[in-house]
Structure formats: structure tokens, C-alpha cells
Amino acid sequence: MSLSRLALACVCALTCIASLSQAAEVFVEAESFDNHGGWSLDTQFIQQMGSPYLLAHGIGKPVEDAVTVVELPEASKYRVWVRSIDWVARWDAEGSPGKFQLSLGGNDLETTFGTKGEDWTWHDGGVVELAKGENEIRLKDLTGFDGRCDCIYLTTELESTPPNDSSVLSPWRREQLQLPADRQTKSGYDLVVIGGGYSGMGAALSAARMGCKVALIQDRGVLGGNGSSEVRVWAMGNIRRGKYPRIGEIVEEFADKATKSPGTFEEFGDAEKKALVRAEPNIDLMLNHFAYGVSMHDAPADAPKRIESVALLNTRTGEDLSVAGKWFVDGTGHGWIGKWAGADHEMEEKGRMGMSNMWRWDEATSPTSFPDTPWALDLTMEDFPYPRDHHGQWFWESGFDKDPIGEAEAIRDWNLRAVYGAFNAMKNGDGAADHENAYLSWVAYVGGPRESIRLMGDVVLTQDDVISKREFDDGCVPSTWSIDLHYPKKEYADKFADNPFISVAVHDRRVDRSYGYPVPYRCFYSRNVENLFMAGRCISVTHEALGTVRVMKTCGMMGEVVGKAASICTANQCDPAEVYHRYLPELKELLELPGKARRATSTAPIEIPNDAMDRATSVGPSTGLAPSTLGGLVVDDSDAKRSGNWTLGEGLKPYVHSGYRYASANSNSTIQFEASPKTSQTYQLRLYSVGHDNRSSKTTVTVAREGSDPMTQVVDQRQVRSEPWIDLGKFDLQAGTPVTVTMSTKGADGFVHADAIVWVGID
Incomplete structure (x- = not known):
């Protein structure tokens, strides 16, 4: 393997020999391995621990080795450091389920990693003798229970210890990756959409079809967010109805076809979602790019705030770049972009909804085994609801009063401990007699969050607004889901009162589920960052109103409206608030267009293709006699x-x-x-x-x-x-x-x- 290929893969060998520092260093990002084997790329917690990492998610069976090759600058003794975590240590749980070994140059190190630190830290792997030139590195999973590796550092400075900085692209990591002082900037975009879930896809497709040049940024390799094969939450919320029944036609093009939640891999159509987005010439799709900061326009302190660009980390190569645009959409779900930009925002102190990690088990034709899990939650069959139809559904949820951003990895890991503890009860505990042939067939390692930061707009929608059908002149997105708030289910909460893992949905059903409540456009832009839209569960609503607007098809329709509003901004060089104050009639005209209507630029004539959908009525598309x-x-x-x-x-x-x-x-x-x-x-x-x-x-x-x-x-x-x-x-x-x-x-x-x-x- 050539040195240039190694650099491209972000396996960086830094040679500091003789007249420089008398030391040789090699820094290897795990995500840049040539072959991930059975390890999964986990990008969910970059904001908390500073980097993507590889995860050995084998649900009880060791995964295939991850392999790469590095070029060592000299034959010497190297001290080996591996940044990892014992992911159950924060609870003083027995054992270390995430154990793995490292093989260097064909030899296994004696150290077992994944056994130290309740936080991400450097684990000393000892000193090894390595030859000059190409050396193979292997990550060897030992358990199948979610071992994780961030990066590997080899140094001939045997007494040195690398700094344990959890910031994204810390100065030390930048130096190791040989990143330039000035990051590359991509520009020329009318609209920059951060987040590739339903809301982000709706915004990107809608804006692109109305003539905007769009960058769509997604931190993972698939689109759909909670509605992807990684999370498998079926899409809810009725579409194509209300005041503007054309809204929702774009969502219908990419919405999943799952009949249960969790559904199957195939039902979520990851490839089809990518193909739909890539078919739009106005969209630059940037998968595997994590937005970790924003740059603001220089202005006096009392001037309105404006975003200039977002900083991105390529989660596969470690490349650092920024994307500049005129207008931005926070479709992250967490409201990160708005918060970093100084947007007015809120988050409930208590009583927030949590994160779900759903799962499924099936039955083999002969008896199966499952390892004992002393580090998982100690459960009996009475401690959890029996998985109906072999599905661990949406109510496997925790983290209600935990920090949904700062403690996100711990919330996900608690969910994993609950799932593994439940299946251990089924296989090795008091349910063993009835589950001889049972095996775990799927567990979501990507969490499905429900609530965190909400960004404030010119209207903050309330529960009373929805149930009283308060009329706003810019009401446009039909919200048909009941006001659905989740709380710990009491009968299962006592044993784990600090962090219950089974929820119950409490519904206020006074929502018009056929016509829908028209959510106003003024909930979809920031009241104090003048070029920021938002779509999805971070829009301008109260905690209670979030219960009805947060479902995915509704979020996707928000994106459709935002995309059309962005085209008005582009055509008139105005900001989102001006669309309401000056161009609302024009926005309403665009909301009456078929989802497949398009124009080459934001001022070009609009064309209606022959395959445009039939216009639905105010209560949705026809399922009976036309x-x-x-x-x-x-x-x-x-x-x-x-x-x-x-x-x-x-x-x-x-x-x-x-x-x-x-x-x-x-x-x-x-x-x-x-x-x-x-x-x-x-x-x-x-x-x-x-x-x-x-x-x-x-x-x-x-x-x-x-x-x-x-x-x-x-x-x-x-x-x-x-x-x-x-x-x-x-x-x-x-x-x-x-x-x-x-x-x-x-x-x-x-x-x-x-x-x-x-x-x-x-x-």
C-alpha cells in the first residue's frame, strides 16, 4: 500500500526523527481502517467524546476483525496506546463486556482493551518491537458485546502519554492527522441542510426542486434518521391533507413501508432514499459528515446573528472542512446548529421523553445458546413486558431526566444493558424453558431520541393552540398525531427508579386526526438568527405540543415547507421571517404545487411533470371510490x-x-x-x-x-x-x-x- 493511499485513508505516519524530536509516531483513526470487518462505524457521540469510533456490535457473537496496514518509519520499540472505554464501568457493573485485542505485525498484544475507564481514555498496550515498513493492524473482538475503539497511537517515545482531549478535532489530533491550519471551504449553496432524517430530506428535495442549490449533510452513511434501517421506527403522522394537501407528496416518495415497528431492513429502503436524493442535480449529498460547529458573520454585538458556515468532520477520513451558504436548516433533531449559533432555545428540565433502542428475537430450528451477561441489568421475566410478536418495541426507552446530549452515549448503553438483561432472562434465567431455540436477530445500536433542544421562532406553538384549533394565517403543516408524551411505566420503574427503561405513552386525543392541526410557518425559523430555518422535533413548540408534531411524516412535511420558503428567500434575497411578512401569498402558492413540480432556478418557470400525484382532499389521498x-x-x-x-x-x-x-x-x-x-x-x-x-x-x-x-x-x-x-x-x-x-x-x-x-x- 502506497504512502499516499495511507494518507487518503487517514492512517497518518508522522516521522520526527534525528534532528527533529528523536521520536517516530504513527496515529491511526479506527474509522479509517481499510476494512471494518464486522465492526460498525458509530458516529452518534462525536460531540461527547470527540470522534467517531468502531463498535463491535455482534449481539453476543464476536464480529469479524477490522484490518488496516500502516507504514512504520523505522524499526524500533513502540509503545502502543489505544483510546477506548469500559462501557459498563460507569455503573460499577461486574465484568467488561466490550473486550477486544490488538494484533500488530501478526502478533497479538497481551493487553486486553475495553476494560479500563468509565470515560473514554487512553489504555496503555505496552511496548512492542516492530519492523520498518508496512505492518498490519487488527482489531479482534472477543465478546460481540459492543467493544469500541476510537484510535491507536504508536510512539518510540516510550515514556510519553497522549493527551486525553475529548473535543472534536483537538489540537493534538489535528497535528497527528496533519490537517492544514485553514480548513477547506465548500461554497456556492443557497441552502445548507444539516441532518438527513425525514425533515432534512424533505427540506433538501423541496428546495432543490424549486431551484435552490442545496448541500445535504448527514453524519451517518444512510438517510432517514429514525426512519432508517439502523433505527427502524416506522413513519407516523398522516400526510397530504389539511389546508395544503399537496404537502406530504415528497414525503410519500421516500417514506418507509414498514408494517411493524421495528420493521425489517428491507422495509426502510436505504438505497432508495439515497437514489432519490442523488437524482436531484441541485443537491450535493454529503454522507458521513458530522457538523461540529458554526462560524458566524462578523457583526456588532447588537446586530442580528447570521450563520456563515458550518464546520464538518468527515467521519471516515478525518478531513476537516466547512460548508458556507446563504440560509441554513437545523434538521439535527437536537437543535445543535441553532444552539451553537446563539439561537433562543429551550429544553425541559424534567419530564423529557427519552431514547429508544428497539430489538427483535427469532427462533431457530434447534437449541441455541446465549452468553451470561452479569454486567447487564439483572432482570427476571416480570421486570419487562414480553416482546410481542418477537419485537422489543418503541417503549424500550430510557433517559427521561438525563441530559439527552451530554449523556447520550450512557443513555444508549443503558438501553443495551436492558435489552441484553432481558434476553439473558429469556435464555438463561426464569424464561429459559420457553426459549430454548430463541436467538437475538437484531438490536439497534443507533438510538432513536425523541426530545432535546427546541429552537424558538416567532410563534411558539402550545398544546392549547392545537386542541382549540387556534387559527394562524400561516398555518400549513397538518399535525394529526395525538399529543403523545412518554413517561416511565410505573409497574416496571421501581426496580430501576434512577433510570427506568420501559415507557408508557400518555395521549391527549383532542387532535383532529383526519384534517390535522395546521402548524404555522413561523415555528420553522429562528426568531434571532436571521438566516436559520428549523424542521423536525427542534422546531418552536412547547414540550406538550412537541408530542403531536414530532412524528416523522409530520417532520418531513415541515421540511417541504421550509424548502419552498428557502426558494423564495433565494429568489428575493430575503430571510425566513420576511417570507411571512412580505411573501406569504407567494409561499401559499408554492404550497399548492405538486411535490414533483420543479424549476431549474428559483426564478425559472415551474414545470409540472406527467407523473405528478393526484391532488388529495383535505382529509388525505383516496383509498376508496375516487x-x-x-x-x-x-x-x-x-x-x-x-x-x-x-x-x-x-x-x-x-x-x-x-x-x-x-x-x-x-x-x-x-x-x-x-x-x-x-x-x-x-x-x-x-x-x-x-x-x-x-x-x-x-x-x-x-x-x-x-x-x-x-x-x-x-x-x-x-x-x-x-x-x-x-x-x-x-x-x-x-x-x-x-x-x-x-x-x-x-x-x-x-x-x-x-x-x-x-x-x-x-x-
Whole structure:
């Protein structure tokens, strides 16, 4: 292997011989190994411990060796240092599950690593004699239980100790990596999006299709965030509905198809997500790049704050660079970019939601074994809910009152101790008799966080705003998830009161789950960093309101709105707040465009491709009879005016569009279908209603027209008919004159069924 290839891989040999320092040094970043083997690249905790690292996540079986080759400048004795951690030592747990060995030049070192330090530290591997030239290094996992290696340092200065600096790209590490004093800068971007989850993808795709030059930065090798194969949280939240039912069409292009959570690897379509983003010529996709800081424009202290660029660490090569742009999107979920930029922000002191690491077990055709885990949580089968359908689901969650950023690695590791402790109870404890053939098939080592920093905008949305349907003129993203807040589940919390690992969801269901509550645009930009957007779970809401907006499809729609707003900023050279104050009508026009609409630049003509999706109605895309096929003027229940208590149903088919409504006989409910025909003629009135035994046989229907007395009739909704409608007769209607059809539960003897009415013109 050539020396230039080694440098490219960031295996840096620094020769300081003779007249310099009389010492030779070689510094090797574990993530830059030529072959990671079975070790995984973990980039989640760079902010806490300073670097990406390799993780031996074998769920109880040692993983394949990670291998690389280094060029030693001279034959000599070298002291070996390995930066690692005993990941259970912070709890004084018995044993060290993350043990691994190092092989140098074909020889295994006697030292076992991963056995020292409750924090990341240098572990002395002793002195070895090594030959000049190419030497192979191997990381040899001994347990399969999450051993971790940050980097390796070899030095002929046998008495020296490397500094244990946990800052990202510390001065010593920069020197070892031979990084230039001035980092390379990439520029020319209209919009820089940090975070490749649903919100970041939505923002990048939306902005690019509206003519912006976009950089999309993601710290991992896959897109989707919590909705990737690494975390496997299925995407929730209804899309394509509300005031702007075109919003959500982009999300639908990349959303997972999982039927359970956690789903399977294939259901999350990592490759398809990358292909969709890379197909956009206006997007520069930067995977495996971690944003670790921001640079601000020089300005007086009392001037508005503006971000100039973000500093990035290439998590594979160690390269240091910055990306400059005009506008930025914090889609990190944690609000890091905003916090570093000095944006106003909040974080709950107590009662925060935690992080989940889901898991799955399966059954082999013959007995299996699982190592004892004395370092895991000491659990019996009564200490956790039995994994339904072999799935450890979303409620395997901890870290409720822990620091979701500073203690993130400890929260993840506690979750791992809980999972391994539970499976140990199943295999080696009081559940062994029932799980002879069981084996762990998947455990998420990438955590799924729910709550941390929230960045404050010109509107801070509250729970009362959502449930009272407070109207904002810039309301745009439909939030349909209930206000869903997580707390430790009491029946499992007592044994581990300091950090419970099973949660319960407490729902406030007063959210309109069909139409959705329109979250205002002013929640999507910072009130004091003038070129910063935000999308996802770090937007401007209270802790309670976060419970409804935080689900992934809703976050993705936020990104779509932000991307369109960014194109207005680009076209008019204005900032996000000005979009609301000066260009809100223009934004609303863009929100009416199909998700696949595009233009080459932010001022070019907009083109609508032939494969654009059909526009959904205010309660979502059609799953039943398409209104366009019914041969008349259709008024769906989703567009009717309702009073009383109507329940959305989908069980009786066929129905029109996306469902129907039903109300009980004693609910004092009404529903009004209003229409204005375009032509004057005779129309047949059809009431779409599928017969069923529990429906009313005495449903009152009234037709009211201007200039005519109301006509009331009683219809039987129990009777099963060959057609899915009831013929209510013929009516002469005048063009432009409103006509109202009202259904009432008064006098009903069962559920009143309201689906749609259709006025069919008669020649």
C-alpha cells in the first residue's frame, strides 16, 4: 500500500526523527481502517467524546476483525496506546463486556482493551518491537458485546502519554492527522441542510426542486434518521391533507413501508432514499459528515446573528472542512446548529421523553445458546413486558431526566444493558424453558431520541393552540398525531427508579386526526438568527405540543415547507421571517404545487411533470371510490360541515374517497353537504351509504334550496342495496344557487351513516 493511499485513508505516519524530536509516531483513526470487518462505524457521540469510533456490535457473537496496514518509519520499540472505554464501568457493573485485542505485525498484544475507564481514555498496550515498513493492524473482538475503539497511537517515545482531549478535532489530533491550519471551504449553496432524517430530506428535495442549490449533510452513511434501517421506527403522522394537501407528496416518495415497528431492513429502503436524493442535480449529498460547529458573520454585538458556515468532520477520513451558504436548516433533531449559533432555545428540565433502542428475537430450528451477561441489568421475566410478536418495541426507552446530549452515549448503553438483561432472562434465567431455540436477530445500536433542544421562532406553538384549533394565517403543516408524551411505566420503574427503561405513552386525543392541526410557518425559523430555518422535533413548540408534531411524516412535511420558503428567500434575497411578512401569498402558492413540480432556478418557470400525484382532499389521498369516477358533483363527508360527535370510519366498503362518518342516535349530531351547481338542469341526488344492521332505518335527510321550501324524507340505512347509494329523487337546480343536504340523528334508531352526496345531471 502506497504512502499516499495511507494518507487518503487517514492512517497518518508522522516521522520526527534525528534532528527533529528523536521520536517516530504513527496515529491511526479506527474509522479509517481499510476494512471494518464486522465492526460498525458509530458516529452518534462525536460531540461527547470527540470522534467517531468502531463498535463491535455482534449481539453476543464476536464480529469479524477490522484490518488496516500502516507504514512504520523505522524499526524500533513502540509503545502502543489505544483510546477506548469500559462501557459498563460507569455503573460499577461486574465484568467488561466490550473486550477486544490488538494484533500488530501478526502478533497479538497481551493487553486486553475495553476494560479500563468509565470515560473514554487512553489504555496503555505496552511496548512492542516492530519492523520498518508496512505492518498490519487488527482489531479482534472477543465478546460481540459492543467493544469500541476510537484510535491507536504508536510512539518510540516510550515514556510519553497522549493527551486525553475529548473535543472534536483537538489540537493534538489535528497535528497527528496533519490537517492544514485553514480548513477547506465548500461554497456556492443557497441552502445548507444539516441532518438527513425525514425533515432534512424533505427540506433538501423541496428546495432543490424549486431551484435552490442545496448541500445535504448527514453524519451517518444512510438517510432517514429514525426512519432508517439502523433505527427502524416506522413513519407516523398522516400526510397530504389539511389546508395544503399537496404537502406530504415528497414525503410519500421516500417514506418507509414498514408494517411493524421495528420493521425489517428491507422495509426502510436505504438505497432508495439515497437514489432519490442523488437524482436531484441541485443537491450535493454529503454522507458521513458530522457538523461540529458554526462560524458566524462578523457583526456588532447588537446586530442580528447570521450563520456563515458550518464546520464538518468527515467521519471516515478525518478531513476537516466547512460548508458556507446563504440560509441554513437545523434538521439535527437536537437543535445543535441553532444552539451553537446563539439561537433562543429551550429544553425541559424534567419530564423529557427519552431514547429508544428497539430489538427483535427469532427462533431457530434447534437449541441455541446465549452468553451470561452479569454486567447487564439483572432482570427476571416480570421486570419487562414480553416482546410481542418477537419485537422489543418503541417503549424500550430510557433517559427521561438525563441530559439527552451530554449523556447520550450512557443513555444508549443503558438501553443495551436492558435489552441484553432481558434476553439473558429469556435464555438463561426464569424464561429459559420457553426459549430454548430463541436467538437475538437484531438490536439497534443507533438510538432513536425523541426530545432535546427546541429552537424558538416567532410563534411558539402550545398544546392549547392545537386542541382549540387556534387559527394562524400561516398555518400549513397538518399535525394529526395525538399529543403523545412518554413517561416511565410505573409497574416496571421501581426496580430501576434512577433510570427506568420501559415507557408508557400518555395521549391527549383532542387532535383532529383526519384534517390535522395546521402548524404555522413561523415555528420553522429562528426568531434571532436571521438566516436559520428549523424542521423536525427542534422546531418552536412547547414540550406538550412537541408530542403531536414530532412524528416523522409530520417532520418531513415541515421540511417541504421550509424548502419552498428557502426558494423564495433565494429568489428575493430575503430571510425566513420576511417570507411571512412580505411573501406569504407567494409561499401559499408554492404550497399548492405538486411535490414533483420543479424549476431549474428559483426564478425559472415551474414545470409540472406527467407523473405528478393526484391532488388529495383535505382529509388525505383516496383509498376508496375516487370522486372523479362518480359522474357528478360530489360533496364528500370530509368537506361537509359537522356538529355533534361524528366518528371517522373505514370498515364498511365501498366508501367514497378516504372513509365516512357515523354518529349515534342520541348524539344530537348533524352534517351538512353544501354545493353550487355550475349549470341549471335537473339532477338526481344520490346519498352514498352502505347498508348494515347497526345503521338507522329512520335517518332524516333534508334538502334546502333558495326559493323553495325544504324537502325532508326518512331513509333506511340498514337495507343492503346492489348500488352503494340511496336514490333521493330528482331536483331542479339553478346554476350558482347553493343547495344544502342535511342529515340528522334526531329520531334515528341506529347509527347515522354519512359518506358523500352526488348530484348527477340528467339530460
